[in-house]
Amino acid sequence: MRREKLELEFSNGQTRSYTRLITHGLGAVIIVPMLDEKTVLLAREYACGLHHYEVGLPKGRIEHGETPVEAADREMKEEIGYGARRLQ
Numbered sequence: 001m002r003r004e005k006l007e008l009e010f011s012n013g014q015t016r017s018y019t020r021l022i023t024h025g026l027g028a029v030i031i032v033p034m035l036d037e038k039t040v041l042l043a044r045e046y047a048c049g050l051h052h053y054e055v056g057l058p059k060g061r062i063e064h065g066e067t068p069v070e071a072a073d074r075e076m077k078e079e080i081g082y083g084a085r086r087l088q
Contacts, residue, residue: 004021
């Protein structure tokens, strides 16, 4: 793994330094979970660079030994508390 340092300056003039790990992972998933034909379930997550919570689709990395479908189901359970009856 490599480390990458980011120096960010925001539109309000604030600056922040971040360090992130660069990996060659197994990929990632993003899920559009539908409760019914008209209801999409969203995850509320803290956005550290913005210092507030945002709402978005559940997502995450595929772990070793997982298929993308298994990762999608796991991420939904972790982020929104629902598992899938069917994944497409």
